[in-house]
Each structure stands twice: as C-alpha cells, then as structure tokens.
Amino acid sequence: MTEPLTTAVAILRKNNLKLTKQRHALLEFLLTNQAHYTDVVTVDAYMRDEFPGMSHNTVYRNLKEFEEVGIVEQNTEQERTRVKYQCDFHHQHHHHFICQNCGKVTELQMCPMDFFTAQLPGCDVTGHSFELYGLCAECKAAGVTEASLVKN
Amino acid sequence: MTEPLTTAVAILRKNNLKLTKQRHALLEFLLTNQAHYTDVVTVDAYMRDEFPGMSHNTVYRNLKEFEEVGIVEQNTEQERTRVKYQCDFHHQHHHHFICQNCGKVTELQMCPMDFFTAQLPGCDVTGHSFELYGLCAECKAAGVTEASLVKN
DNA sequence: TTCGGTGCAAAGGGTTTGCAACCTG
DNA sequence: CAGGTTGCAAACCCTTTGCACCGAA
Numbered sequence: 001m002t003e004p005l006t007t008a009v010a011i012l013r014k015n016n017l018k019l020t021k022q023r024h025a026l027l028e029f030l031l032t033n034q035a036h037y038t039d040v041v042t043v044d045a046y047m048r049d050e051f052p053g054m055s056h057n058t059v060y061r062n063l064k065e066f067e068e069v070g071i072v073e074q075n076t077e078q079e080r081t082r083v084k085y086q087c088d089f090h091h092q093h094h095h096h097f098i099c100q101n102c103g104k105v106t107e108l109q110m111c112p113m114d115f116f117t118a119q120l121p122g123c124d125v126t127g128h129s130f131e132l133y134g135l136c137a138e139c140k141a142a143g144v145t146e147a148s149l150v151k152n
Numbered sequence: 153m154t155e156p157l158t159t160a161v162a163i164l165r166k167n168n169l170k171l172t173k174q175r176h177a178l179l180e181f182l183l184t185n186q187a188h189y190t191d192v193v194t195v196d197a198y199m200r201d202e203f204p205g206m207s208h209n210t211v212y213r214n215l216k217e218f219e220e221v222g223i224v225e226q227n228t229e230q231e232r233t234r235v236k237y238q239c240d241f242h243h244q245h246h247h248h249f250i251c252q253n254c255g256k257v258t259e260l261q262m263c264p265m266d267f268f269t270a271q272l273p274g275c276d277v278t279g280h281s282f283e284l285y286g287l288c289a290e291c292k293a294a295g296v297t298e299a300s301l302v303k304n
Numbered sequence: 305t306t307c308g309g310t311g312c313a314a315a316g317g318g319t320t321t322g323c324a325a326c327c328t329g
Numbered sequence: 330c331a332g333g334t335t336g337c338a339a340a341c342c343c344t345t346t347g348c349a350c351c352g353a354a
Contacts, residue, residue, distance in 0.1 A: 018328050018333060041318070055336045060319060062334095076231045077281055081318090097272055108271055112264030112282065119260055120249055122289030126298050129229055130264065130282045137274030146278050170353050172309060193343070207311045212344060214309095233343090310351070319341080326335070 005031055008071045015069045022058050025051055034085035035104055099136035157183055160223045167221045174210050177203055186237035187256055189227055229283055251288035
C-alpha cells in the first residue's frame with residue numbers, strides 16, 4: 001500500500017471509521033487524482049460508474065467525513081464543490097495555483113496573511129482564502145489560451 | 153436619488169436594461185445592505201416577502217444580470233452564493249475582510265498577487281481570490297468569540 | 305408600439321435523509 | 330456480535346425554464 005493511502009487508513013482507524021470496500025475505492029480514486037481538484041459530481045459519477053450499485057449517499061457522506069478528519073481538502077470556489085486528497089497530512093499551511101484548463105494544483109510557498117492583518121486593528125482574523133487561477137506552464141505551452149477555456 | 157443608485161441606473165440604461173419596479177426595489181435593498189454580503193436565498197425571501205407576487209425568476213435573473221454589468225459583486229466562498237452592491241463602480245481592485253458574526257465587509261488596500269507570480273514561471277496567472285475572515289472590532293468588543301459563532 | 309421583463313408553476317440538478325439490510329472490526 | 334455503513338428511493342432545496350401576459354421607453 002502506498003504511503004499516502006496508509007496514512008489515510010490510519011486516520012480512518014483513529015477516528016473509528018471502518019475501512020469498507022467503498023471507502024477504499026474512494027481513497028484510491030482520490031489518490032490517483034491527488035494532483036488535481038475534482039468536482040464532487042464527477043467523483044460521484046465516476047464511482048457509481050466504476051462500482052455499479054454505489055449510492056450517492058455513500059459518495060457524498062464519505063467525502064464529507066474524509067474532509068472532517070483531514071483526508072480530503074474541499075473547495076467551493078467558482079460555484080462548484082471540488083475535492084482533492086489532502087496535500088499534506090501534517091496540515092502545513094500553504095496555498096494553491098489552480099490551472100483552469102487541466103485542473104493541476106501547484107502549491108505555493110508563501111502566505112499573504114502577514115501583509116494584511118496590520119490593516120485591521122482590533123479585529124480577530126481567524127481564517128482566509130487565497131487561490132490563484134490561470135494556465136499552467138504545460139497547458140500554455142500546448143497552445144491553450146484564456147479565450148479557449150470553457151466558461152463556468 | 154442617492155449617488156450610488158444613480159450610477160446603477162445609468163449602468164442599466166447603458167446596457168439596455170429597463171428600470172422596472174422590481175429592479176428598483178432590488179437595487180434599494182442592495183444599496184441598504186451595501187456594507188454586507190447577503191446570501192441570495194435571503195435576498196429572494198426578503199423580496200418575495202416585501203413584494204408579494206415577485207417571482208424567484210425575477211430575483212435570480214436580475215441578480216445575475218446586475219452581476220454581469222458590474223452593479224453587484226457575487227461571491228461563493230463557504231458554500232453559499234452571496235451578493236452585495238459593487239463597492240467601487242470603477243472596478244478598482246481590492247480585497248475583503250468579512251466579519252463572520254455580523255457580515256460586515258472591510259475593504260483592504262493591498263493585493264497579495266505580486267508576491268506570488270514569481271513562483272510560477274511559464275504560467276499565466278489570470279485571476280485570484282483572496283478573502284480574510286474573522287471578527288470585526290465591534291463584534292469582538294461586544295464579546296463575541298470564535299466559539300460562539302454558529303457553524304455554517 | 306415594441307421588446308424586454310414579469311409571474312406562475314413546473315422541471316432540473318445537486319445533495320441529503322430514512323431505514324432495513326449488511327459487513328467490518 | 331454490535332455498531333458503523335450501505336443501497337435505494339424519495340425528499341429537499343436552490344436555481345432555472347417555458348410561456349403567455351405586461352409595461353417601460
């Protein structure tokens with residue numbers, strides 16, 4: 001079993017979550033696609049296609065549980081709910097650059113927070129979101145342009 | 153007519169959009185709440201309550217049209233679609249600090265973009281999202297704590 | 305007068321629920 | 330075995346559509 005899968009399974013165990021066939025399949029899908037966000041509808045469709053009989057219930061509830069225990073990162077930017085394997089199970093803080101063509105996620109090594117809190121005296125800044133969008137080097141080199149992207 | 157309303161009406165005219173009773177009422181609601189994001193469901197409920205007979209159709213389509221012509225800012229952070237009057241009709245770039253208790257929006261005067269693009273050679277960064285969340289000075293002073301917030 | 309806008313009601317699409325049967329640990 | 334988990338199907342909620350009527354410019 002690959003290292004990230006082992007970690008995920010350990011997290012399940014620690015949280016009294018059983019490792020069912022369905023959860024294992026879900027984990028493998030997420031692991032395979034760990035470099036990208038995948039929208040939940042796509043995950044659901046894929047799982048139900050690959051494993052006939054699997055219910056919406058199972059896919060949605062498990063993704064939510066995985067998110068709660070830190071196996072999955074969830075993201076609702078741009079009106080779609082998307083998920084991906086947690087980049088870093090140790091919860092090291094980072095941000096993402098997301099290619100709008102292929103969905104590839106690049107981790108960024110800097111956090112903009114420090115520059116802003118000084119502007120909000122007396123406030124408690126408890127959270128923030130920060131994401132960059134665009135075209136990754138590969139897609140750009142392949143001739144994809146901003147104009148050629150499908151809208152929404 | 154207040155200045156922001158005049159501006160909004162001018163934008164409508166410029167885009168060949170008629171100023172109907174319904175649109176006027178929507179604009180007034182948005183203007184009244186221009187310091188906060190309001191989620192779309194709440195806007196819809198309020199308008200239909202205040203103006204019996206108004207349809208979902210009208211509320212949703214108009215909010216979308218307002219957004220397209222720049223009268224309204226839309227935001228889907230945190231799984232809810234929210235709208236507010238455009239802070240700045242001249243589209244000056246800025247970011248927000250959003251109080252999670254009262255919803256007040258504070259505009260920030262700095263953009264973190266410049267610090268990040270250097271990390272993505274060969275990529276086209278075409279957009280970004282950045283928002284801070286927390287408790288504004290008033291709510292904090294009033295004794296609201298992070299723990300006392302209602303979860304989503 | 306003329307299009308654009310509206311209300312109504314129904315359809316749509318994504319997500320959640322209830323519950324009996326099932327299967328990990 | 331026991332309690333967590335699943336499949337099924339229906340319910341739910343938010344949003345969009347279709348269409349005949351209405352009204353701002």
